[in-house]
Structure formats: C-alpha cells, structure tokens
Amino acid sequence: MKKKLVYGILAGLLIMSFTSCVSTATSGLSQSKVKKALKEGNWGTPENSALLFTPNSAYNDFLQQNPKFGYKFYKTTTRTEAATVLIFTFVTGSVAFVEPLPVGSELKLFSSTTGSGNSSTTTYFGIAGVDVVLNKPGLFYYNPYDKEGANELKSLKVLYKYFKGSDSAWEHVIADRIEELKNAKK
Numbered sequence: 001m002k003k004k005l006v007y008g009i010l011a012g013l014l015i016m017s018f019t020s021c022v023s024t025a026t027s028g029l030s031q032s033k034v035k036k037a038l039k040e041g042n043w044g045t046p047e048n049s050a051l052l053f054t055p056n057s058a059y060n061d062f063l064q065q066n067p068k069f070g071y072k073f074y075k076t077t078t079r080t081e082a083a084t085v086l087i088f089t090f091v092t093g094s095v096a097f098v099e100p101l102p103v104g105s106e107l108k109l110f111s112s113t114t115g116s117g118n119s120s121t122t123t124y125f126g127i128a129g130v131d132v133v134l135n136k137p138g139l140f141y142y143n144p145y146d147k148e149g150a151n152e153l154k155s156l157k158v159l160y161k162y163f164k165g166s167d168s169a170w171e172h173v174i175a176d177r178i179e180e181l182k183n184a185k186k
Helices: 002-018 031-039 152-163 169-185
Strands: 021-027 049-054 059-064 072-075 077-085 088-097 106-116 119-124 138-141
Touching: 031 152, 049 152, 077 152, 088 152, 138 152, 138 169, 152 169
Parallel strands: 049 138
Antiparallel strands: 021 077, 049 088, 059 072, 059 106, 077 088, 106 119
8 A cells, every 4th residue: 555655646746747837937029029120120130230138137228328329228128938847946048138239339237127026126227337348240148247158058049039930140140159059068
C-alpha cells in the first residue's frame, strides 16, 4: 500500500512538472503594431538607425537629448517571459526596447519601475546627463550591469518575437546576431 501511495505521489508530481505554466508580461507596442510600423516604413533601417534593447524590462522611458533630433521621450516596449513549475517561477527571458532611432541619438534613462508583490516603485532619474549615445547603426545592447553581455542572447530571442515574420531588415539583423552568439558559445 505504501509503495502505491509513493508511486501515486511521484506520478502526480511528474504530471504537474510537465504541465507547467508559461506566462508573459508585456507593455508598450504589440507585435502587430511593431510589424505595422516596419511595413509602413515608419521606423529606420539597420543601415541608418540603431535599435536599443536591454534585458531590464523595468526600464520605462528614455529621453532623447541630442538637439539635432529634438528632445523627445520614448516609452519602452517590454516583455518578460516566465515559466512556473510546481510553485517555482523562473524568468526565461526579458527585453525592453526603443524603436529604432537615428545614429547620433543621445539617450538618458528617465524612469524605471520595479515591483514586489502588490506594490511597485518608480524611480525617476531626471534629465541631466546622457547614459548612452547610439553611435553606430544596427543593434545596440544596453545593460550597464552586464559588461560581458551574458544576457544578450536571451534578450534577443524575446526581441525577435516582435520582428519575426515581418521580413524586414531588422528581422534579419536580429536573427543573424542570435546565430552569431549561439555559434560563439559552442
């Protein structure tokens, strides 16, 4: 009888682990709006623009401060993917990105929101200084806490979901970078 009970419990746990829950939290533009902007030519290309992305999905707003392009706030589009197995939740990937901006754009992180349970805290960093200058066209990985780029591949995989199927130059650049990073890890 004890063996049947133990086997029953183990079988139940095994079934629960196979039926884990996958969740996604997003804000900003939807995948369809990104594809529409690309199709209509509202965004620059990898030849003349830079697409800033970061694994930190807490980043809300960046302020573009180069007078040549005008001062403008850009809300990030964010996506965090997580899987729950039994009672444990694991973040499998996250990204925050700003629409492609002209080379030479000077960005200041303006606000970031972090949460815990039912509460959240938004930090405003102000407008003094510049955190990043988009000095070359293409993808621009931004993470001041990850100098080695350890989270770049995970972020690119999540970012790719927004561009997949658009047949845009950005889709191909992102896919190429993913392959480059995968091959570098081998």
